[in-house]
Amino acid sequence: MTERRSWAEPWKIKMVEHLRMTTREERLAAIKEAGYNTFLLKSRDVYIDLLTDSGTNAMSDRQWAGMMLGDEAYAGSRNFYHLEKAIQDYYSYKYLVPTHQGRGAEHLISQTIIKDGDYIPGNMYFTTTRLHQELAGGTFVDIIIDEAHDTENEFPFKGNVDLAKLQALIDKVGVERIPYVAIATAVNMAGGQPISMANLKEVRKLTQKYNIPIVHDMTRVAENAWFIKIREEGYSSKSVAEIVYEICTLTDHATMSAKKDPIVNIGGFLATNDEDIYRKAQNMVVVYEGLHTYGGMAGRDMEAVAIGIAESVQDDHIRARVGQTQYLGEKLLEFGVPIVLPIGSHGVFIDAKKFLPNLEQDLLPAQTLAAEIYIEGGIRTMERGIVSGGRNKDTGEHNRPKLELVRVTLPRRVYTQSHMDVTAESIADVYARRDSIKGLRFTYEPDYLRFFQARFEPID
Ligand code: F0G
Numbered sequence: 001m002t003e004r005r006s007w008a009e010p011w012k013i014k015m016v017e018h019l020r021m022t023t024r025e026e027r028l029a030a031i032k033e034a035g036y037n038t039f040l041l042k043s044r045d046v047y048i049d050l051l052t053d054s055g056t057n058a059m060s061d062r063q064w065a066g067m068m069l070g071d072e073a074y075a076g077s078r079n080f081y082h083l084e085k086a087i088q089d090y091y092s093y094k095y096l097v098p099t100h101q102g103r104g105a106e107h108l109i110s111q112t113i114i115k116d117g118d119y120i121p122g123n124m125y126f127t128t129t130r131l132h133q134e135l136a137g138g139t140f141v142d143i144i145i146d147e148a149h150d151t152e153n154e155f156p157f158k159g160n161v162d163l164a165k166l167q168a169l170i171d172k173v174g175v176e177r178i179p180y181v182a183i184a185t186a187v188n189m190a191g192g193q194p195i196s197m198a199n200l201k202e203v204r205k206l207t208q209k210y211n212i213p214i215v216h217d218m219t220r221v222a223e224n225a226w227f228i229k230i231r232e233e234g235y236s237s238k239s240v241a242e243i244v245y246e247i248c249t250l251t252d253h254a255t256m257s258a259k260k261d262p263i264v265n266i267g268g269f270l271a272t273n274d275e276d277i278y279r280k281a282q283n284m285v286v287v288y289e290g291l292h293t294y295g296g297m298a299g300r301d302m303e304a305v306a307i308g309i310a311e312s313v314q315d316d317h318i319r320a321r322v323g324q325t326q327y328l329g330e331k332l333l334e335f336g337v338p339i340v341l342p343i344g345s346h347g348v349f350i351d352a353k354k355f356l357p358n359l360e361q362d363l364l365p366a367q368t369l370a371a372e373i374y375i376e377g378g379i380r381t382m383e384r385g386i387v388s389g390g391r392n393k394d395t396g397e398h399n400r401p402k403l404e405l406v407r408v409t410l411p412r413r414v415y416t417q418s419h420m421d422v423t424a425e426s427i428a429d430v431y432a433r434r435d436s437i438k439g440l441r442f443t444y445e446p447d448y449l450r451f452f453q454a455r456f457e458p459i460d
Helices: 024-033 061-067 078-091 102-113 127-135 163-173 197-210 221-231 240-249 275-288 299-312 315-334 365-377 417-432
Strands: 095-099 119-122 139-142 181-184 214-217 253-257 268-272 347-351 382-384 405-409 440-444 455-458
Touching (some): 078 240, 078 268, 095 102, 102 127, 102 214, 102 253, 102 268, 119 127, 119 163, 127 139, 127 181, 139 163, 163 197, 181 197, 197 214, 197 240, 221 240, 268 275, 299 315, 315 417, 365 382, 365 405, 365 417
Parallel strands (some): 119 139, 119 181, 181 214
Antiparallel strands (some): 253 268, 347 405, 382 405, 440 455
């Protein structure tokens, strides 16, 4: 049999959305007006939008057909039961509490399980997840392996937990102060890096010994499963669907931002195997999101999520999804642009410290670089460095993450290979003029999740 040398996306385009190209002058004015924060740009001023893969996906014709089957009853919508069945069948969890998006689920689980003074170990923080842990009185403790903080280390599972770090925390603060261990699949802030099944099993063994539950941030679980399939011994003949299911069975509760893996524009949920937690969360969701059979989603949205979950675990889909990210990453490497290795699942992460070695972290290199990439070609990316890191909740000092990155994130099924070529060429042009780039300083800093709304000005 002839090996196929290249692959193409397992879909074709049925509807298009026109893009608007701007001039350099227009972009300079737009980014100034946006306070040099790409989150504050107007979408109409953006040519290729690689800000996030969150809610920016293209739904399939089946998902759109599902939207027409929305049962918008206030209570007991049929789409809720369809979604509940998808979560049981594909993810193994028994109980479902729908929420408007991922952070709604993080709020519910944090308020339900965390007590004041608790510690929550996790394989790297995520912005909204850590904030909800802190708002519930907890303190996040990073237990990811050291390799995850080194952008050049090519370890294939940089999302792994360092078991010694977890054990040390248990010994230091005591089991009673650890309400759960937070495990993310395809760790976002590490660059879309996977946790291995072997490591997850070790974490399971250790936590079971102490009776500590695992909360799974399953936002990109199918992407993680793909890496297990192609990199971990014993999994090459398993389907992504089987691997996803197995990952979930090793955890107790899960929060999902359905705006990612399940290829929709809005939605999320909390899933659990614990009836007591389910009852509590189900009661709380009524206060903060909506009745427990819709939790902030319309019936049609729940239907689209249910169908999207099934599509998201198809091998062909995920091969193309992760494959596009690899394609962009390899192009950037050809141009000599420093990126996080191995190339991740949902985006390519540029190492801003190496890209702009003259800018110390206080000059906000990643924020600066994201603004420059926009100015160069109208491409919108996102800072993931000191600005996203926020401030220490006790001392008020900047958190200083070791990683100072710009995330070039790929929505699912939206852009073509040519868009990736243009993106790589634009970033290469910024790289060529990197020596003339100066930093930024804050002019406005909001209290929570500052990266979304902060404003900056250039330093002369
Ligand atoms: N967990 C992870 C790993 C995420 O990436 C996100 C969102 C959330 C939780 C929160 O979910 O946005 O639906 O409330 N990440 C987006 C991003 C915002 O761009 O990475 P949400």
